[in-house]
Amino acid sequence: MGKLKKMKVHIADDHQILIDGIKAVLKTESDIEVDGCSVNGEEVLEWFKTHKTDVLILDINMPKIDGIKVLQRLKKRDFQPLVIVLSSYDDIKLVKEVMKIGAKGFLAKKCAGEHIAEAIKTVYNGGQYFSESIQDKIVTSFSGVDQSKIGNQDGAxxxxxxxxxxxxxxxxxxxxxxxxxxxxxxxxxxxxxxxxxxxxxxxxxxxxxxxxxxxxxxxxx
Amino acid sequence: MGKLKKMKVHIADDHQILIDGIKAVLKTESDIEVDGCSVNGEEVLEWFKTHKTDVLILDINMPKIDGIKVLQRLKKRDFQPLVIVLSSYDDIKLVKEVMKIGAKGFLAKKCAGEHIAEAIKTVYNGGQYFSESIQDKIVTSFSGVDQSKIGNQDGAxxxxxxxxxxxxxxxxxxxxxxxxxxxxxxxxxxxxxxxxxxxxxxxxxxxxxxxxxxxxxxxxx
DNA sequence: AACCGTCTAACGGTTTTCCGTGATATTTAA
DNA sequence: TTAAATATCACGGAAAACCGTTAGACGGTT
Missing domain, CATH: 1.10.10.10 (Winged helix-like DNA-binding domain superfamily/Winged helix DNA-binding domain)
Structure with a gap:
């Protein structure tokens, strides 16, 4: 495609070892640039006060402020990155909840590393990305989802x-x-x-x- | 250094994305070769029935058979790999427990990725490796540990x-x-x-x- | 027959959990 | 500066859990 501008990515996960791993995986992608990292939700919110990184890879289980809350707070701001949620727990209810709050993708941690770049490119180009383990579940359960009320009791x-x-x-x-x-x-x-x-x-x-x-x-x- | 034989490593973690990450990190190490991977304890035990991989990076929280059990069962076999335990939970009690069962190293997942290669090389050369977050705790608490009874009533x-x-x-x-x-x-x-x-x-x-x-x-x- | 392990059951008493409801001070977000 | 979220505390009552102890019935073993 020969893009002039690289996609900028921010990685948030409390396990530094996983961050470093993802960084190493993405190093082979010439059009993706890891712009910054966070090991807790507070750092993420702080980062996006001063940066306009395109894509955020966001872990759910994080100290201080967890992923869900980060997502909710980012939603209220002027600039919003495209968010791909990362979770070890690929429950359909969780997927639905984060998608409601505005996430563009969902990656189970048990998925293969090669899919990260795929996911980033997909959401960057306006699409949605789900790791295989949940793709079929979504088709059947996303019909008729009320996109309004967010953070209400039924998704709680x-x-x-x-x-x-x-x-x-x-x-x-x-x-x-x-x-x-x-x-x-x-x-x-x-x-x-x-x-x-x-x-x-x-x-x-x-x-x-x-x-x-x-x-x-x-x-x- | 110029070793003829590469150190062979097996990675066990239920998160494929972490495995791929570690693999990518280790790719830059010329004397380390990732020999195989497992996403649950059963696979690990199966692997070591037919392979003599030098070092095992072993996650604690895994489905089917958890890391502790894997360690206990490997201990009873003829061939035993050098084991570096990987855990998101860097509790000193856990560290002590796995060291008692024969692990040679302990890496918290929140440690930096660069330390993995360091840990592998250290244990391969007969040493022990602990990630920083727990090093000091060990010094003070490892005095007077009873090295005898292993695989005791805890599992029974x-x-x-x-x-x-x-x-x-x-x-x-x-x-x-x-x-x-x-x-x-x-x-x-x-x-x-x-x-x-x-x-x-x-x-x-x-x-x-x-x-x-x-x-x-x-x-x- | 004597023994052991297991499953079953009972009882009285103490402690803890659970539930609803309401209230106030502090912190934080918009 | 409002408004919302959060952390704190109280009270009364019902339900459940916890504790110690005892004991009958059954099946299998030695």
């Missing part, structure tokens, strides 16, 4: 948790009792219980066991 | 469970309440509670949350 399965909630979730999943948590965090039992209640509601689970399983599935422990 | 817990207990454990981990379990299995609540009590004692956990995490770690759900 994966809606982002606050830092405090994650902290408490992690402790619950490590078998700490409410009392123990309250003592360690220097807050009252009442507060911890409120957080637990909110967690159960947000994650749509039944009890602390559900929270623990969620935490484990999402590598929070 | 599971086999000591009866069929009924496993059945109930699975249900607890799926958020069923005691009442629901009793109804589904046509036994009284008292009986289910007795089983739960026995499970907690056998698996040395504190509560149902611990049971759920255990069940999840052992792929019972």
């Amino acid at each position: 399965f994966f809606s982002s948790l606050t830092e405090r909630e994650k902290e408490i979730l992690t402790m619950i999943a490590q078998e700490y009792s409410t009392r123990e948590i309250s003592e360690q965090l220097f807050i009252t039992i009442n507060t911890v219980e409120t957080h637990r209640k909110n967690l159960i509601k947000k994650l749509k689970v039944k009890n602390a066991v559900g929270l623990a399983v969620y935490a484990h599935k999402n590598q929070l422990i | 817990f599971f086999s000591s469970l009866t069929e009924r207990e496993k059945e109930i454990l699975t249900m607890i981990a799926q958020e069923y309440s005691t009442r629901e379990i009793s109804e589904q299995l046509f036994i009284t609540i008292n009986t289910v509670e007795t089983h739960r009590k026995n499970l907690i004692k056998k698996l040395k956990v504190k509560n149902a949350v611990g049971l759920a995490v255990y069940a999840h770690k052992n792929q019972l759900i």
Whole structure:
């Protein structure tokens, strides 16, 4: 194609080793340039205050501010990069949620590295990209999706948790009792219980066991 | 240096994208050759039945058979590769555990990609390698570690469970309440509670949350 | 027959979780 | 500077989990 301008890409993932890996993979692509990297959501938001990088490869599970929240906040700004979400957990509900918030692509981490460049080029040219493992699921489930209301309760399965909630979730999943948590965090039992209640509601689970399983599935422990 | 023989490396991680990344990073190393890859523990064990690859980069969180188990089983065989454990969770307890079972190195996923080659070369030459984030912790906590008993009751817990207990454990981990379990299995609540009590004692956990995490770690759900 | 492991069951009491609801201060985003 | 999100705390009541202990029934072993 002989483009004059290289596509600029920003990579966000809390695993530096993965970032370096993707960078190495993309090095062979002459029309792609890795412009910057972030290891947490805060850094991503900071970066896009001063840069207009074309494509953002965005991991969901990140410290400080997770991918979902980053996506939501970027949406409200003037400049928005094309976002390809990266996740180890290729659940269709998650895919739907991030697409609603405006992501242009979804890559499961279990997909082959060669697809990254493919995905970047596709979304750069106005398309959408999904890794194979979820392509067929989407066709059947994306018919009749209400594109309006964003971040509402029905997609809230994966809606982002606050830092405090994650902290408490992690402790619950490590078998700490409410009392123990309250003592360690220097807050009252009442507060911890409120957080637990909110967690159960947000994650749509039944009890602390559900929270623990969620935490484990999402590598929070 | 001019080695005639390249160091052969096998990479095991459930995220293909990370494998491809590491491969790309290692491509610049003239004396390292990636010999094969696995995306789950089963594949790793299968590979080492027929290959004598020098170094194994082993992820902990993998489907089917997790990294710890792979390590334990490899230990019982004639040929043992040098193992560098890869984990997103750089907890000192985990480090100690895998080193006890015979790992030669530990890389946190948040470390820089350039350290992989470094780690491989170090263990290949008989050394041990730890990523920076944990180096200092080790010095202070490795004094007086009992190097004896390996593959002890930690892994034997599971086999000591009866069929009924496993059945109930699975249900607890799926958020069923005691009442629901009793109804589904046509036994009284008292009986289910007795089983739960026995499970907690056998698996040395504190509560149902611990049971759920255990069940999840052992792929019972 | 005596023994062991498993599954079943019961009981009383304590602790913890769960649920709804409402409220206030602080921080942060627009 | 509003408005929204977040973190904090309270209370009352219902439900469930947790704890220790005991014990009958059944099947298989030695």
